[in-house]
Amino acid sequence: MAQNQKARETAAIILQAMKDRRSIRNYTGEAIPKEDLELIVEAGLTSASGHADYPWDIVVVQDLDTVHKLAGARAGSANMLKNAGAAIVVTADEQFSTWIEDCSIVLTNMHLLADAMGYGSCWIQIRMRPDAGGGNAEDFVRSLVKVPDGFRVEALLSIGVPEKEKTADDAARQAKRAGFAAEKVQYQ
Ligand SMILES: Cc1cc2nc3c(=O)[nH]c(=O)nc-3n(C[C@H](O)[C@H](O)[C@H](O)COP(=O)(O)O)c2cc1C
Numbered sequence: 001m002a003q004n005q006k007a008r009e010t011a012a013i014i015l016q017a018m019k020d021r022r023s024i025r026n027y028t029g030e031a032i033p034k035e036d037l038e039l040i041v042e043a044g045l046t047s048a049s050g051h052a053d054y055p056w057d058i059v060v061v062q063d064l065d066t067v068h069k070l071a072g073a074r075a076g077s078a079n080m081l082k083n084a085g086a087a088i089v090v091t092a093d094e095q096f097s098t099w100i101e102d103c104s105i106v107l108t109n110m111h112l113l114a115d116a117m118g119y120g121s122c123w124i125q126i127r128m129r130p131d132a133g134g135g136n137a138e139d140f141v142r143s144l145v146k147v148p149d150g151f152r153v154e155a156l157l158s159i160g161v162p163e164k165e166k167t168a169d170d171a172a173r174q175a176k177r178a179g180f181a182a183e184k185v186q187y188q
Contacts, residue, residue: 017116019177022170024120025080027160031064032085036117040159041088043113044106050098056106057148059089066144070156072132073140078124084160089141091151100127103154110157120162126153 037060044058061067064085071081081087090106092099107123114121131140138153147153 021115023122026163027083029083030085030161040110040114044110047105049102053096055096055099056092061087073137075132080158084158086159088157090154091147094152121159124156
């Protein structure tokens, strides 16, 4: 039981946004307004970080030609960028031991807020993945986007205006996730 009525209401809104979240890969191709990108990034900036190191830098790609070209960062797994309205690249200084976790939290928070704002978004793994031509996906991203010197590229977040409303498939996925409570959680 949350501490008080206001906390209960806040928790219910956050949990509902989490339950409604999906990875969305079909977009209309419209550009995303900068003020909305700033809100999404703001969600990333709230992230927890090991030792409060905040070893990441976030690169927001608004130029649609560059966004579309970033689809080549993966063989198929980044195709949604061909119709995305923006991409956000999450990079970090790997000298900090929790850089992967820190980047992942930033990506998660931005993905959740983008979804709650009505945008479609999807995590696109870059670290330890080949690009569409068999090269290194991190190098591919660096060839198109100015990444801070020496920084690693953990992942991209695609963002777009969804082509359609969330469907029954989304409801099925949400129901599957709800089933995890019985299958994958134990209280001892
Ligand atoms: C670490 C991580 C890497 C992922 N990489 C990709 C990716 O490269 N391409 C992609 O289309 N989806 C990617 N996804 C999205 C997953 O496929 C998606 O979360 C999963 O299918 C569950 O669907 P849901 O997010 O709608 O619940 C990734 C997700 C995570 C957490």
